Amino acid sequence: MTVFQYILLGFLVVCAISVSFSRKLLNSILIFMSYSLVMSIIWICLESPDLAITEAAVGAGVTSVLFFVTLKKIHAIDESGTKDERESMIERRRR
Amino acid sequence: MSRMKSEEEYRKTKAFHFFRWLSGEKDPYIGNLEMRPQKEYMRAEDSILDRMRESQMVMDKVYDTRHNRWLLLFRRFYRIMAVIFCIMLAGLLLFTVSYLPPTGNASNPDNNEVASRYIESGMQETGAVNIVTGMILTYRAFDTFGETNVLFIATCCVMIMLMVEDAELKKQEVMNDRRFEPKNDAILQGTAMVLVPVIFIFGIYIILNGHLSPGGGFSGGATIGAGMILYASAFSFKDTQRFFDEKVYKIAKISALCVYGLIGIYYYVTGANGIENHIPLGIPGHIVSAGIIFPINICVGLEVACTMYAFYALFRRGGL
């Protein structure tokens, strides 16, 4: 059980780091959705079933859907989230 | 319009004054609290060139790192200092964690007499088998009321920002929403037709069994809200508006909050004056037991479900 908890907590840290370093916005939100789901399993390991049901319904359900709908409304589904690509594009345009 | 009285007589009655105030035709504060008329938001039909020039200027100023050494230095300085600050914060927090008492220890300072009182007399005083639900809806009902209030206020704020009232803009929003999507996708509609009744029944089960098993108002309400979101995205909003349009939404939300408030007031008045409140606690383990937890769970579940669906509908098409 402890080894299982170690693996889950390590997965949480890896998810959180990869959310910051991913290039596309859509990928970050998908990784955030899985982060929420693993959090819900950790609540069960800590013997709180109320929190597990609520986090699964709210975190991996409603919050992620709201993020997707926001992206669709501002037409940014394929947009990149970092500035580096835009900077290199501007440099190329200037040359 | 009343048919029993004539027009002039009706205008003198209190009912006419009340309904006029309710619908907003007559403002009793005009002349006392005046708001300055807001500036109209200028549409950019004739300033497209202006905006292009502006965006070019912004790109030059923000990303121009060759001609602006100060910008480059400041950006590097900010990033390095932010990373150093984060590392120092992490070190400080981990240092504090190492001084905390070990997790899972039964003699921690926070497992004191409050927790044992809730566990030992919880079932007798509240009638609920689920100790956490009994605690947040009887001992700490005020906190839960505040949280329901927060949901209400959040929906009002999102409505202020995203709701579209103009009829023409409304039609444009609706058209923009479904124009580039495949309509009537077979897989999605088939799955939704099978899953949505199951989700609704499961959500209602979670709400009603809040005091007997894990669950309660929040989890059940979130599940029902998610089920409605699935139904609204598989079929069009016209199908959802058959049973859940703006009027139903207003009535459900306001009455849920008011009923919770009135129950709270009743408990405060009887508890503070030492009067006996005649709500039966029932036998623990039966579904109609635990006194007042059963109606409060239903109110909270209704509120949360309406909130989740309202967020989705306001984001997608600017109206319910």
Added chain:
Amino acid sequence: MRFMHYSEEEGCKVGANLLNNYGEAVAMVLFVIGFGNLMLQSNLIKKIIGLNIMDTAVYLFLAEKGYITGRAAPIVADGVQSAEAYINPVPSGLVLTGIVVSVSVSALMLSLTIRLYQRYHTLDLDEISLQLKKEGL
């Protein structure tokens, strides 16, 4: 060394519990990652995701404080009502409120992002602040 000081009361070692409280340590690390996201990213959506990560890290910390090893979830089973058989139910109630408030805050921030995009046509905070300075706000 001061960090290995052995405290007399309750026989617990002060300052050496880092590996024992691994859940809380991971919660602190997640908090700092979320905070770094909030400070260093310039995209608005990634800032909002960072704030959400900070929220869930705090809830993990709170739930870890209520856990007691070897005891069951706080639902009365078989009429056993002694305080020795269940975990601490109080932090669980606090986190339940927090999760639902966190979704309200996220929805509010996302609607603000939509309005900002409709006004300034960009998701980048540097560009928005530059345009605000130009307008004189």
